[in-house]
Amino acid sequence: LQEDRIDEFRAEFLEMHPYDQAKIFEEQTEETRQQIYTYLSPEEIADVMEHIEFEDIELYFSEMDPRFAAQVLADISTDDAVDILNELDINKVASFLTIMDKESAAEIKELLHYEEKTAGSIMTTEYVVIRAEETVRQAMLHLRTEAPDAETIYYIYVVDEEKRLVGVISLRDLIIAEDDWLISEVMSDRVLSVSVGDDQEEVARMMRDYDFLAMPVVDFKQHMLGIITVDDVMDVMEEEASDDYSKLAGVSDVDNRDDTAFASAKKRLPWLVILLFLGLMTASLISRFEDTLNEVAILAIFIPLIAGMAGNTGTQALAVAVRSIATGEHGKGGLAKLVAREAGTGLINGVICGIIITGIVYFWQGDIFLGILVGISILSTLIVATLAGATVPLVMHKFNIDPAVASGPFITTINDIISILIYFGVATAFLNLHLLITS
Amino acid sequence: LQEDRIDEFRAEFLEMHPYDQAKIFEEQTEETRQQIYTYLSPEEIADVMEHIEFEDIELYFSEMDPRFAAQVLADISTDDAVDILNELDINKVASFLTIMDKESAAEIKELLHYEEKTAGSIMTTEYVVIRAEETVRQAMLHLRTEAPDAETIYYIYVVDEEKRLVGVISLRDLIIAEDDWLISEVMSDRVLSVSVGDDQEEVARMMRDYDFLAMPVVDFKQHMLGIITVDDVMDVMEEEASDDYSKLAGVSDVDNRDDTAFASAKKRLPWLVILLFLGLMTASLISRFEDTLNEVAILAIFIPLIAGMAGNTGTQALAVAVRSIATGEHGKGGLAKLVAREAGTGLINGVICGIIITGIVYFWQGDIFLGILVGISILSTLIVATLAGATVPLVMHKFNIDPAVASGPFITTINDIISILIYFGVATAFLNLHLLITS
Numbered sequence: 001l002q003e004d005r006i007d008e009f010r011a012e013f014l015e016m017h018p019y020d021q022a023k024i025f026e027e028q029t030e031e032t033r034q035q036i037y038t039y040l041s042p043e044e045i046a047d048v049m050e051h052i053e054f055e056d057i058e059l060y061f062s063e064m065d066p067r068f069a070a071q072v073l074a075d076i077s078t079d080d081a082v083d084i085l086n087e088l089d090i091n092k093v094a095s096f097l098t099i100m101d102k103e104s105a106a107e108i109k110e111l112l113h114y115e116e117k118t119a120g121s122i123m124t125t126e127y128v129v130i131r132a133e134e135t136v137r138q139a140m141l142h143l144r145t146e147a148p149d150a151e152t153i154y155y156i157y158v159v160d161e162e163k164r165l166v167g168v169i170s171l172r173d174l175i176i177a178e179d180d181w182l183i184s185e186v187m188s189d190r191v192l193s194v195s196v197g198d199d200q201e202e203v204a205r206m207m208r209d210y211d212f213l214a215m216p217v218v219d220f221k222q223h224m225l226g227i228i229t230v231d232d233v234m235d236v237m238e239e240e241a242s243d244d245y246s247k248l249a250g251v252s253d254v255d256n257r258d259d260t261a262f263a264s265a266k267k268r269l270p271w272l273v274i275l276l277f278l279g280l281m282t283a284s285l286i287s288r289f290e291d292t293l294n295e296v297a298i299l300a301i302f303i304p305l306i307a308g309m310a311g312n313t314g315t316q317a318l319a320v321a322v323r324s325i326a327t328g329e330h331g332k333g334g335l336a337k338l339v340a341r342e343a344g345t346g347l348i349n350g351v352i353c354g355i356i357i358t359g360i361v362y363f364w365q366g367d368i369f370l371g372i373l374v375g376i377s378i379l380s381t382l383i384v385a386t387l388a389g390a391t392v393p394l395v396m397h398k399f400n401i402d403p404a405v406a407s408g409p410f411i412t413t414i415n416d417i418i419s420i421l422i423y424f425g426v427a428t429a430f431l432n433l434h435l436l437i438t439s
Numbered sequence: 440l441q442e443d444r445i446d447e448f449r450a451e452f453l454e455m456h457p458y459d460q461a462k463i464f465e466e467q468t469e470e471t472r473q474q475i476y477t478y479l480s481p482e483e484i485a486d487v488m489e490h491i492e493f494e495d496i497e498l499y500f501s502e503m504d505p506r507f508a509a510q511v512l513a514d515i516s517t518d519d520a521v522d523i524l525n526e527l528d529i530n531k532v533a534s535f536l537t538i539m540d541k542e543s544a545a546e547i548k549e550l551l552h553y554e555e556k557t558a559g560s561i562m563t564t565e566y567v568v569i570r571a572e573e574t575v576r577q578a579m580l581h582l583r584t585e586a587p588d589a590e591t592i593y594y595i596y597v598v599d600e601e602k603r604l605v606g607v608i609s610l611r612d613l614i615i616a617e618d619d620w621l622i623s624e625v626m627s628d629r630v631l632s633v634s635v636g637d638d639q640e641e642v643a644r645m646m647r648d649y650d651f652l653a654m655p656v657v658d659f660k661q662h663m664l665g666i667i668t669v670d671d672v673m674d675v676m677e678e679e680a681s682d683d684y685s686k687l688a689g690v691s692d693v694d695n696r697d698d699t700a701f702a703s704a705k706k707r708l709p710w711l712v713i714l715l716f717l718g719l720m721t722a723s724l725i726s727r728f729e730d731t732l733n734e735v736a737i738l739a740i741f742i743p744l745i746a747g748m749a750g751n752t753g754t755q756a757l758a759v760a761v762r763s764i765a766t767g768e769h770g771k772g773g774l775a776k777l778v779a780r781e782a783g784t785g786l787i788n789g790v791i792c793g794i795i796i797t798g799i800v801y802f803w804q805g806d807i808f809l810g811i812l813v814g815i816s817i818l819s820t821l822i823v824a825t826l827a828g829a830t831v832p833l834v835m836h837k838f839n840i841d842p843a844v845a846s847g848p849f850i851t852t853i854n855d856i857i858s859i860l861i862y863f864g865v866a867t868a869f870l871n872l873h874l875l876i877t878s
Contacts, residue, residue, distance in 0.1 A: 015629060019649045147611050154593050172586050190454060210458045211670040213652060230669050231650040241680035248687055249758030250751055261783025268755045269788050275751050276792050279744035286740040293739055297732050300739035301725040304746045304855050305718035312689055312714050312848045316707045319688030344700025349708050353715050409751045416743050
């Protein structure tokens with residue numbers, strides 16, 4: 001495709017799916033990309049850009065001629081155009097919007113208002129609406145003209161004279177219907193919609209539960225503002241899953257295909273440094289029990305076991321809580337029920353693990369009081385750590401604090417500290433009661 | 440809806456979306472459910488059953504009259520029917536399949552063959568095919584008749600006389616096309632398909648990347664076997680995200696909305712017991728360094744810090760590796776590149792954290808050698824733990840071992856052990872060199 005065989009290149013390239021076009025495009029040198037910009041129309045480039053990885057998008061738009069770039073943006077479906085603009089420098093966005101044709105610029109500007117992660121931010125304004133008084137034949141004609149531009153034509157939304165959403169009809173039903181029936185007779189007036197400020201996760205959940213391919217977005221007066229299509233929802237699901245996952249792992253961002261060691265270290269370092277300082281707190285805590293330790297050095301050997309169990313059980317509880325927030329299931333039954341359940345879970349697992357460890361330590365070290373000490377510590381630790389893991393993120397969510405702090409490593413370290421306090425507290429009490437044989 | 444006002448109940452209930460019907464149905468007592476079975480036709484119940492939670496499905500099918508149940512199953516779309524049958528007792532499945540009409544039973548039996556988590560297991564056989572020689576008009580007529588039964592009519596697949604997949608046309612393109620054009624003129628012959636044995640995650644990835652609403656499934660000779668629709672793919676994405684997440688957290692299954700404390704404890708206990716025993720290994724390891732500990736009790740206070748850092752960095756590396764396996768990105772560049780990157784990441788973070796901790800410990804405890812000891816331990820630990828976290832799951836994946844063992848808590852505990860070996864190893868060496876002041 002190097003030489004000046006433009007026609008051949010175009011024929012071959014345009015035959016491909018835009019996703020494949022984007023993959024090929026990304027592999028080219030800047031020189032070849034410049035050639036491609038001249039070979040293809042803004043509309044054709046727009047298709048490619050919709051499938052480019054976000055990391056590279058800024059580069060491509062900077063190297064295009066600004067007029068060309070503005071036209072590409074105008075040809076991209078509005079929701080994707082907004083996503084791209086969000087990646088660009090604010091000055092560049094302003095300059096693109098001035099060069100662009102007025103209509104597209106207005107549409108994009110409107111969408112740029114909506115807050116990130118809301119229904120408004122992922123919706124598109126390219127959808128098909130009809131009126132209830134039209135006939136099926138008129139609707140089909142309408143569809144034919146709008147089909148090339150609309151994001152989906154498989155749901156047609158019915159609005160009244162004030163653009164309020166009153167019904168929906170699927171293309172499937174439209175095709176089965178007789179030509180001269182009225183839309184009002186065939187449409188469903190039980191149309192589900194989401195509000196423009198709704199959380200994108202909530203939208204994704206609804207579309208998955210109801211198996212919708214698209215969902216209308218309305219304002220608080222039921223005026224239709226846009227639609228959200230299933231392909232955007234799949235991206236949301238992927239993004240949210242990845243977010244939850246990164247949070248549990250304590251990485252700022254887990255998706256780093258081609259990162260260098262340096263970039264990768266940068267993503268993980270912040271947490272590690274925080275944890276280093278939290279770890280120092282643990283160390284200074286233990287140092288307060290130095291007397292106890294000097295007297296019974298054997299106590300030290302169970303520190304990692306107890307801290308580890310606290311960390312693990314806390315992470316388990318955290319994971320369950322975060323997922324139940326993510327899938328919107330935490331509402332049912334409320335916080336009190338959850339706390340009761342987690343306390344119960346901690347108690348059951350604590351009793352079982354406590355009994356096992358008491359037995360093992362007794363047979364291993366021949367000291368029943370040491371066994372009971374470790375057993376009691378495990379029991380108390382498991383109850384407290386389970387509760388902490390589950391309630392911290394839920395309480396934060398309830399008060400609308402972003403539970404970023406509820407990351408796995410953070411909960412783990414908090415539980416480390418709690419468990420060590422419990423362990424040495426119990427041990428000191430035992431020593432004061434002269435129960436432990438000094439080893 | 441109690442009384443005998445069947446008509447009113449039917450009118451109200453059938454107006455609702457099947458998902459809402461299912462939610463209401465699940466809240467009823469057995470008595471009311473029995474009434475509902477008599478009020479609704481098997482086909483109407485089938486819609487409800489497609490949206491029921493899997494946990495309850497066995498109960499409902501057991502309480503229905505077997506003939507009725509078999510007919511409900513026959514009316515459910517085949518892919519969902521297979522999912523339901525996979526939940527039921529094998530004898531019950533056999534008896535349902537004998538009562539059912541032959542055609543539906545044959546379709547279901549065929550799908551039951553496919554292994555779980557493959558394309559075959561999530562596909563449906565209710566799709567629309569046409570021949571390339573037909574005209575657009577014929578195709579539309581065809582569509583109208585098949586629309587009520589097909590899982591989707593928005594993609595129509597074109598096959599040759601041997602049922603080999605040769606093309607695809609979207610309903611959108613079909614609507615725009617002139618009535619007397621031939622399908623062969625308007626179809627796209629670059630049709631992407633998946634193989635029946637492909638991993639469902641791979642299918643989900645493709646559909647997300649290409650923004651498809653449905654994807655054809657073929658055998659190794661390109662014969663069309665079924666289609667996979669986007670709603671099933673969303674369920675797959677949710678399921679896989681949940682799997683990865685549970686694995687990182689060390690819970691057998693994280694989705695437990697209405698679990699009792701007992702059920703919840705059962706899901707988490709297996710890991711806790713395994714970890715208890717691994718923790719005992721750590722304890723017995725430290726006990727071998729009892730002499731060192733007796734000499735320098737202060738060493739004990741840094742155990743949780745070092746083990747914690749090892750655990751956290753290992754979990755970070757694990758998370759990145761598991762996600763890159765899940766998103767299929769680990770192929771690029773290969774294992775060697777990844778190992779090099781993770782070693783680099785560990786080194787960079789190790790050096791930074793090591794220097795910080797050396798300084799702090801020196802100022803806190805006034806012992807430069809203790810500072811250096813902890814610093815060196817952190818450095819070595821971070822390198823080794825990062826490498827372990829990243830390579831264990833990748834190596835397992837490479838050898839096609841299910842990386843269930845690569846769970847977060849497991850990696851954490853392994854890294855605990857490694858870090859303690861390093862720490863006490865270095866400490867013992869320092870002691871032999873008489874570098875440490877005994878506190």
